[in-house]
Amino acid sequence: xxxxxxxxxxxxxxxxxxxxxxxxxxxxxxxxxxxxxxxxxxxxxxxxxxxxxxxxxxxxxxxxxxxxxxxxxxxxxxxxxxxxxxxxxxxxxxxxxxxxxxxxxxxxxxxxxxxxxxxxxxxxxxxxxx
Numbered sequence: 001x002x003x004x005x006x007x008x009x010x011x012x013x014x015x016x017x018x019x020x021x022x023x024x025x026x027x028x029x030x031x032x033x034x035x036x037x038x039x040x041x042x043x044x045x046x047x048x049x050x051x052x053x054x055x056x057x058x059x060x061x062x063x064x065x066x067x068x069x070x071x072x073x074x075x076x077x078x079x080x081x082x083x084x085x086x087x088x089x090x091x092x093x094x095x096x097x098x099x100x101x102x103x104x105x106x107x108x109x110x111x112x113x114x115x116x117x118x119x120x121x122x123x124x125x126x127x128x129x130x
Contacts, residue, residue, distance in 0.1 A: 010108050012116035014080075020125050021090070030094040034123040037088045038072070040104065040116070042079035048106045048114075049078045050085075055102040055118075072104075095111035099121040117125030 017037045024033040042048060055067040070076070077085035089102065101120035107113045 009045040010048050010112065010114060012048065012104070012106060013041040013043050013044070013122050014104070014116060014118050015039040015041070016118070016121045017056055018121060018123055020123075027096070032093045032098075032123075032125065033090060034093065034101065035090045035096075036121070036123070037086065037087055038118075039084055039086045040077065040079065041084040042081055046108045046110070047078060047080045048108045050076055050079065050104050050106055050116075051113075052105040053102065054105070055091075055100055057093070057098065057100050059089055059093045059098040063094065065091075067102075091123070093123060098123045 015038070019031040019035045019037070020061070021035055025031055040050065050071060053069055053072055055065075057065040057067065072085075073087045073089060075085075075087075078087060099120050099122050101117075102118045103115040104118065106114065106116050
């Protein structure tokens with residue numbers, strides 16, 4: 001887990017693993033497809049529900065896509081203390097290297113809203129970066 005966001009008794013940790021999907025990519029067409037596996041863990045003392053997401057996706061040319069949406073993969077996971085939710089999604093870049101960062105907008109049982117930060121992570125073809 002890489003980042004923790006603590007607000008009162010709420011604490012969400014977000015872990016990320018990435019994978020280049022060569023079979024869905026077409027470098028000659030500047031299409032690089034990446035999957036990312038996210039683990040959201042409630043390390044706090046109160047339950048919280050993920051309501052919305054905000055992603056900032058940047059490719060090596062500096063092109064930025066912003067994505068806002070309800071929940072993740074069609075769900076709004078409710079996490080009690082100690083529980084985790086894991087999902088896999090993907091994105092397409094025009095370059096072989098890029099990055100993503102963002103936040104999940106969460107709400108606790110007592111109605112306290114807070115952002116759980118998703119730290120920046122790199123998307124890259126294997127052996128592209130040292």
